[in-house]
Amino acid sequence: MTQLERDIHNRLNEMKEIAQRTLKKAQVGISGYRNATALLAMNHEGVLSIFEGCNIELSTSTVIHGERMALFHAILHGFTRPIAIVLATEGKDPVPMCGYCRQDYMYINPQLQIYPLDKEGRIEGIYTLIDTLIKPYMSKGKIDHG
Numbered sequence: 412m413t414q415l416e417r418d419i420h421n422r423l424n425e426m427k428e429i430a431q432r433t434l435k436k437a438q439v440g441i442s443g444y445r446n447a448t449a450l451l452a453m454n455h456e457g458v459l460s461i462f463e464g465c466n467i468e469l470s471t472s473t474v475i476h477g478e479r480m481a482l483f484h485a486i487l488h489g490f491t492r493p494i495a496i497v498l499a500t501e502g503k504d505p506v507p508m509c510g511y512c513r514q515d516y517m518y519i520n521p522q523l524q525i526y527p528l529d530k531e532g533r534i535e536g537i538y539t540l541i542d543t544l545i546k547p548y549m550s551k552g553k554i555d556h557g
């Protein structure tokens with residue numbers, strides 16, 4: 412196990428708790444289902460931190476998914492390298508990360524580890540982002556890692 416894999420493993424329970432707690436903050440007037448995430452990300456000094464996100468649906472033109480919110484939240488705080496993400500969906504079996512969100516993460520880290528939670532809050536599986544796309548668009552990300 413690499414140091415990074417150990418770091419992910421050591422933070423998974425905390426990430427699960429954060430994702431499940433953040434479900435309550437989702438605004439779901441359009442889709443009707445709550446989605447929340449906890450993203451483990453690294454800054455340019457190699458420090459890791461966890462950033463939460465949830466879906467916010469103010470209107471059909473301004474829906475933002477929890478995965479993208481967590482990514483932008485991390486970048487805002489200088490944590491520009493997403494490492495692993497836990498996905499929670501209230502009362503449902505895991506809902507996969509949508510293509511729109513996957514592509515944003517693909518620009519930055521195709522090796523992102525994805526941990527969807529089932530409706531009991533257990534990890535349903537572990538997926539590497541690049542393995543979820545058969546023929547990925549691989550343009551270089553536009554992130555300044557500082």
Ligand SMILES: [Zn+2]
Pocket residue numbers: 476477478479508509510511512513
């Ligand atoms: Zn999405």
